[in-house]
Amino acid sequence: MRSLAIADRERALFSARPPRSAIERLQMAQDTYHQPVLEREILEFFSRQSAGVLLDATLGGGGHTASLLAASSARRVIGIDRDPEARAAAALRLADDADRVRIVGATFATMAEVVAEQADFLDSDPITGVLMDLGVSSHQLDESRRGFSFRADAPLDMRMDPTQGITAAQYLATADLHDFVRLLRANGEDRFAGAIARSILERQPQTTDELTQAVERVVPAAARRRGHVATRVFQALRIVVNDEVDQLELGLEAALNVLAPGGLLAVISYHSGEDRAVKAVLHEAATGGCHCSYELGCVCGAVPRVLVHRASAQLASASEIEANPRARSARLRTAQKVSS
Numbered sequence: 001m002r003s004l005a006i007a008d009r010e011r012a013l014f015s016a017r018p019p020r021s022a023i024e025r026l027q028m029a030q031d032t033y034h035q036p037v038l039e040r041e042i043l044e045f046f047s048r049q050s051a052g053v054l055l056d057a058t059l060g061g062g063g064h065t066a067s068l069l070a071a072s073s074a075r076r077v078i079g080i081d082r083d084p085e086a087r088a089a090a091a092l093r094l095a096d097d098a099d100r101v102r103i104v105g106a107t108f109a110t111m112a113e114v115v116a117e118q119a120d121f122l123d124s125d126p127i128t129g130v131l132m133d134l135g136v137s138s139h140q141l142d143e144s145r146r147g148f149s150f151r152a153d154a155p156l157d158m159r160m161d162p163t164q165g166i167t168a169a170q171y172l173a174t175a176d177l178h179d180f181v182r183l184l185r186a187n188g189e190d191r192f193a194g195a196i197a198r199s200i201l202e203r204q205p206q207t208t209d210e211l212t213q214a215v216e217r218v219v220p221a222a223a224r225r226r227g228h229v230a231t232r233v234f235q236a237l238r239i240v241v242n243d244e245v246d247q248l249e250l251g252l253e254a255a256l257n258v259l260a261p262g263g264l265l266a267v268i269s270y271h272s273g274e275d276r277a278v279k280a281v282l283h284e285a286a287t288g289g290c291h292c293s294y295e296l297g298c299v300c301g302a303v304p305r306v307l308v309h310r311a312s313a314q315l316a317s318a319s320e321i322e323a324n325p326r327a328r329s330a331r332l333r334t335a336q337k338v339s340s
């Protein structure tokens with residue numbers, strides 16, 4: 001499915017009514033975005049949000065934001081996403097609430113700058129909620145031309161914003177073998193990481209099929225886990241191409257900074273590396289960075305920044321997983337910024 005130029009679509013969505021063909025094409029894109037994961041839990045958590053504006057830091061197709069706006073007629077949302085197609089689909093979905101939502105092209109790392117630039121929309125109201133729904137969207141996986149998935153052959157791209165940065169194929173063209181091995185191991189590919197890395201760098205794949213073949217040729221059938229043999233390789237490349245590790249760390253810090261005292265933070269992650277990073281940041285914020293002996297108590301004067309609501313992550317219910325299999329790997333962690 002080839003859509004109108006992204007810039008033209010976004011300029012038209014909240015002003016003039018676009019041609020019927022544009023509406024139909026955007027509707028098709030919108031329909032491929034995933035059903036919001038942990039929707040009931042998110043709505044329940046943010047039902048305690050005080051007056052102010054909610055920042056949806058991963059707008060996607062607008063599913064969570066649509067539900068949050070429907071739950072409260074007084075709520076307003078700033079939605080950010082680096083993917084132009086996501087912003088266009090969300091704009092169509094949220095058109096009936098255009099006066100209560102502001103859609104911005106941005107990344108986690110620039111969250112504070114986004115808030116500063118939206119002074120007219122905020123109208124002196126604070127940010128009292130931040131939602132971060134991490135990872136790749138179902139739409140990005142389903143759009144074969146984006147190169148995120150091994151389900152169909154496509155150019156090896158994997159950029160969440162296809163207008164910026166280098167593609168996965170370009171990354172592989174200059175990747176160091178030892179760095180690539182470490183990347184694969186960090187994403188769970190342990191035993192065959194070295195062989196896989198050498199096979200890929202020797203063949204320099206330009207398409208998803210070529211990447212898959214480079215992995216398959218060095219992993220014996222008897223050693224393959226449940227699921228596709230190249231899953232973790234695709235995940236590792238997506239993460240490095242989109243700088244997801246640094247973006248997450250910077251985004252969590254930015255979220256804590258932009259939240260008003262008493263504000264709420266909810267983060268949904270989908271793999272163990274993400275969840276560990278979120279847990280570590282929240283633990284550091286909850287202790288104020290204190291590393292004093294537990295037996296002796298805190299003597300460093302650390303001041304907690306947040307109150308973490310649960311020690312463990314919240315998981316999707318069995319009924320949600322049955323209706324939406326993507327929810328199986330979702331992990332929700334929530335916290336509240338401590339009032340000063």
